[in-house]
Amino acid sequence: MKSRLCALFLIVTLPTLAQSVSGQELKIAVIDMQEALNQYFKTEIQVKEINDLADEKRKNLDERQAAYQQMTNQMSELDAVYKDTALAEGKRKEALEKLQALFQERQAKGKEISDAQRKASSEVMTARQEMEATLVEEIKKAVDAVVEAKALDLVFDKSFLPKANKAILYTSEKVTDLTAEVVGKLNASAPASSN
Numbered sequence: 001m002k003s004r005l006c007a008l009f010l011i012v013t014l015p016t017l018a019q020s021v022s023g024q025e026l027k028i029a030v031i032d033m034q035e036a037l038n039q040y041f042k043t044e045i046q047v048k049e050i051n052d053l054a055d056e057k058r059k060n061l062d063e064r065q066a067a068y069q070q071m072t073n074q075m076s077e078l079d080a081v082y083k084d085t086a087l088a089e090g091k092r093k094e095a096l097e098k099l100q101a102l103f104q105e106r107q108a109k110g111k112e113i114s115d116a117q118r119k120a121s122s123e124v125m126t127a128r129q130e131m132e133a134t135l136v137e138e139i140k141k142a143v144d145a146v147v148e149a150k151a152l153d154l155v156f157d158k159s160f161l162p163k164a165n166k167a168i169l170y171t172s173e174k175v176t177d178l179t180a181e182v183v184g185k186l187n188a189s190a191p192a193s194s195n
Contacts, residue, residue: 027152029176034159036139037132039183041190046131053127057120064113071106075099142185146178 037043081087081095147155155178 026154027150027176028154028156029147029150029152029178030156030158031143031177031182032159032179033136033139033157035179036142036182036186037135040135040139040186042138042186043135046135050124050128050131054120054124057124061113061116061120064109064116068106068109068113071102071109075102075106078102139182139186142182143178146181146185150176150178152176 078095078099082092082099084092143155158177
């Protein structure tokens with residue numbers, strides 16, 4: 001409800017504000033924060049690092065899953081030996097003891113894998129959130145520099161990027177879009193392309 005009131009306030013007051021702020025025209029601009037994030041050279045680098053981290057975690061989990069599957073296969077073999085009434089009682093009893101011990105070990109391995117999956121997922125999610133927050137903060141600093149240079153009064157994000165916590169309801173062609181300029185400022189220090 002609060003956000004609707006704020007949006008209504010903006011719809012009603014922006015035209016009035018734009019016409020006169022102490023007799024001066026209000027300078028309004030927009031930026032597409034999502035586009036700036038997508039085009040920022042550091043985004044690709046950071047996404048690759050997150051993907052590498054996820055791959056590393058997945059590889060570790062795959063190794064544990066393989067060990068778990070191997071235990072499952074061994075249990076099947078031992079179960080077959082235990083159920084084979086043609087074998088000597090001692091051999092069947094030995095197979096049952098091994099089967100029971102392996103069952104306990106496999107249960108522990110299953111819990112370990114489940115815990116590792118939750119932990120890996122949490123670590124990757126946290127790394128992704130930290131990456132996004134860092135990149136958005138860098139973009140905001142570039143926006144601040146452009147806004148100061150252009151002496152703008154108000155800038156809205158037209159992409160609705162949740163991390164930017166901004167929104168825009170309407171923009172005309174007269175409203176300056178800073179996206180390309182901000183991306184240029186962000187990518188000014190990008191390493192030379194090998195293309």
